[in-house]
Amino acid sequence: SNTNESLMQRRNEAVARGVSQIHPIFAERAENAKVWDVEGQEYLDFAGGIAVLNTGHLHPKVVAAVQAQLSKLTHTCFQVLAYEPYVEICEKLNKLVPGDFPKKTLLVTTGAEAVENAIKIARAATGRTGVIAFTGAYHGRTLMTLSLTGKVVPYSAGMGLMPGQVYRAMYPCALHGISVEDSIASIERIFKNDAAPSDIAAIILEPVQGEGGFYVAPKELLLRLRALCDQHGIVLIADEVQTGAGRTGTFFAMEQMGVAADLTTFAKSIAGGFPLAGVTGKASVMDSVAPGGLGGTYAGSPLACAAALAVLDVFEEENLLDRAKSVGEILVTGLKELQAQYKSIGEVRNLGAMIAVELFEGGDLNKPASALTSQVVVKAREKKLILLSCGTYSNVLRILVPLTASDEQLNQGLEIIRQCFAELA
Ligand code: PMP
Numbered sequence: 001s002n003t004n005e006s007l008m009q010r011r012n013e014a015v016a017r018g019v020s021q022i023h024p025i026f027a028e029r030a031e032n033a034k035v036w037d038v039e040g041q042e043y044l045d046f047a048g049g050i051a052v053l054n055t056g057h058l059h060p061k062v063v064a065a066v067q068a069q070l071s072k073l074t075h076t077c078f079q080v081l082a083y084e085p086y087v088e089i090c091e092k093l094n095k096l097v098p099g100d101f102p103k104k105t106l107l108v109t110t111g112a113e114a115v116e117n118a119i120k121i122a123r124a125a126t127g128r129t130g131v132i133a134f135t136g137a138y139h140g141r142t143l144m145t146l147s148l149t150g151k152v153v154p155y156s157a158g159m160g161l162m163p164g165q166v167y168r169a170m171y172p173c174a175l176h177g178i179s180v181e182d183s184i185a186s187i188e189r190i191f192k193n194d195a196a197p198s199d200i201a202a203i204i205l206e207p208v209q210g211e212g213g214f215y216v217a218p219k220e221l222l223l224r225l226r227a228l229c230d231q232h233g234i235v236l237i238a239d240e241v242q243t244g245a246g247r248t249g250t251f252f253a254m255e256q257m258g259v260a261a262d263l264t265t266f267a268k269s270i271a272g273g274f275p276l277a278g279v280t281g282k283a284s285v286m287d288s289v290a291p292g293g294l295g296g297t298y299a300g301s302p303l304a305c306a307a308a309l310a311v312l313d314v315f316e317e318e319n320l321l322d323r324a325k326s327v328g329e330i331l332v333t334g335l336k337e338l339q340a341q342y343k344s345i346g347e348v349r350n351l352g353a354m355i356a357v358e359l360f361e362g363g364d365l366n367k368p369a370s371a372l373t374s375q376v377v378v379k380a381r382e383k384k385l386i387l388l389s390c391g392t393y394s395n396v397l398r399i400l401v402p403l404t405a406s407d408e409q410l411n412q413g414l415e416i417i418r419q420c421f422a423e424l425a
Contacts, residue, residue, distance in 0.1 A: 002026065002038040020154070022047075022388065023381055030057035033405035035386065043381075046413050047388045048400040051210070051242045054269035054324075054353075055314050056402035062272040065310035066303050074303055078107070079295050085305035090280075092312055096251050097280040099260035104286040107278040107300030111241035111267035112140025114277040115204070117294060118263045119144055121279065122202035122235035125288035130200040132190060132234075134171035134183075136212030136392050139204065139239055148204060150212065151392060167194050171205070173215050175347050175358070176365065180220045187228065197232035202263075207253035210242035213391035214349060214356030214398050219258050226259040235285060237263045241277070242354075245269035246315055246403065249325040249352030256351070272311045276304035320403045327353040327403055327410060334414040342425045344369055355399040358391065368393035376420045385416040 007026045026038045033056060035043045048054065055062060069085070078086050090105035097103060106121075108114050123129055131148065133139065139148040141155060147162040149155055150171075156162055170186040172178050191197050203225055209215045229236040238261035243253035245268065250256055252264060262285050267277030278300070279286070315321065328350045335357055339345040343363035349356050359376075361367035373395045380387045390398045401413065 004037060004039060007038065022377070023386060025381070032056035032058070033402045033409050041384065043384045043386050044409055044413055044416070045386045046399050046401045047386045048269075048402055049273065050268070050388065051247060051400045052268045052273055053400075053402045054245050054247055054320065054404075055272045055311050056404035057273065059272055059310070059314055059404065061314050061317075062274075062307050062310045065306045066274065069302050069306035072302075075298070075301065077297055078300050083302050083305075085302055085309060086300045089276075089300075089305045089308045089312075090278075092309070093266070093278070093280045096312075097264045097266075098252055098254045099262075099264075099282065101260075102283040103280055104283045105278055105280040106286065106294050107276065107305070108296055109275045109277055109298050109301070109304075110140070111239075111265065111277050112142045112145045113296070113299075114241065114265040114267055114279050115139045115145045115148065115237075115239060116142055118204070118237045118239075118265050118279045118281075119148075119202060120293070121263060121281070121286060121289055122237065124293070125235055125285045126201045126233060128199050128201040130165050130167065130195045132167050132169050132187060132200060132203045134169050134205050134209075136171050136209055136215070137204075137206060137239075138209075138211030139206075139241075165195075167200075169203075171209060171212065171215065172218055172221055173213075174218075175215075180218050180224060183221055184224050184228070197228075197234065200232065200234050202235040202237050203229060204237040204239055206239045206241075206243065207257055208243045208248060208351050208354055210354075211390050213358065213396045214354060216349065216351045217257065219256075222254075222257040222259050229262070235263060236261045237265065239265045241265055241267040243351075245311065246320050246324055247352060247354050247400070249321060249328065251315070251321065253351060253354075270311060271304045271308040272314075274301070274304040274307040276300065276308050318404065323403045324352040327401065327405070328355060330407065330410050331355050331399060331401075331414065334411070335417070338418060338421055342421050344372055344425045345421075353399075353401065353403055356390070357397040359395050359397070368395035370394040372424060373397060375424050376417070379420040379424060380416055383416045383419060385413050387417075 094103040133148040147166040172183040263281035359369040
């Protein structure tokens with residue numbers, strides 16, 4: 001029978017080297033916040049397939065909705081023969097995405113594709129081609145999104161330079177001494193040095209930086225960006241691929257930022273484990289692309305739309321936005337207790353249930369502790385907890401546990417993290 005090791009060997013022979021794997025484990029089945037591997041070992045899942053499982057693995061309502069759709073049809077291609085679930089999820093997202101203006105939605109399949117299309121729409125709306133993205137950003141692995149993603153190794157290493165006309169602004173981060181003022185000044189510098197504002201189609205940012213280290217954008221930054229965009233006719237894009245679908249305690253993180261983006265990208269947890277993504281935004285901006293300019297064969301698959309509609313119901317029925325806040329409080333309280341004990345824990349931060357612990361050697365903010373971070377991830381796995389790291393220097397532990405996990409499971413995970421620090425730090 002299969003073992004993790006034998007499957008790893010076959011994987012290494014058969015799968016392209018560029019596809020990395022954080023844990024040398026082959027999953028066989030999963031339920032809510034638990035995963036079992038091919039050897040029958042049970043794990044507590046604090047990774048959620050990288051922010052995809054806010055409603056947990058195989059939520060019964062999501063499964064039932066997909067099964068019901070499966071008995072009708074799985075594919076027609078929305079651009080050939082349309083179907084109601086696509087329209088219904090767009091109607092709901094038009095209401096949920098922040099912004100006091102008429103909205104329209106495009107569905108696609110992946111987060112990167114959503115970002116690609118947001119840029120296309122911004123270009124069509126403005127007749128401009130420049131884009132401003134931020135240090136530490138992650139927007140995907142396709143060519144355009146790699147230009148926007150602010151981390152060369154491993155994402156674009158060895159591939160040459162990516163398509164141009166992307167300018168990089170500083171993402172503010174109080175912990176590392178970068179203020180909102182510095183961030184705005186970096187944009188003003190782009191306007192002076194590199195590209196006139198009248199050549200910039202869009203500014204794109206993550207309201208809480210995800211892969212870059214779970215840094216929450218200060219509200220003040222969003223206010224300033226909104227004003228800059230309004231002044232210069234630039235489209236403001238909020239990439240909510242990781243922050244969206246309730247992770248931060250509101251359905252979209254931008255609800256907490258005091259201003260609305262023109263375009264919002266979403267993906268990951270929106271469909272509870274099925275591939276669905278998209279762009280929602282100001283109708284006038286969205287409609288600047290002519291018929292045929294947007295879409296895709298599988299874009300807005302009926303199964304994924306059915307899953308997403310069920311996810312929205314589950315959020316209501318199980319009050320998961322409030323739950324995101326309490327998951328955040330429970331875990332942050334426990335992690336701050338740990339911080340008081342271990343110098344290496346430089347900061348515990350969160351927005352709702354998007355929770356991070358940043359580690360430094362001996363507490364020195366100039367020495368990111370990437371080795372310790374990966375040791376904690378390995379040790380936690382040995383103790384049957386699946387964790388992830390992130391950050392430009394890979395020194396941030398991040399938690400994306402299903403919001404449907406029980407308090408007992410949260411405490412179980414905390415206890416394992418405690419044991420890891422006791423043994424390693
Ligand atoms: N944007 C953000 C903010 C993300 O976190 C990610 C994925 N980690 C993406 C875009 C890309 O999404 P996908 O992997 O579905 O293409």
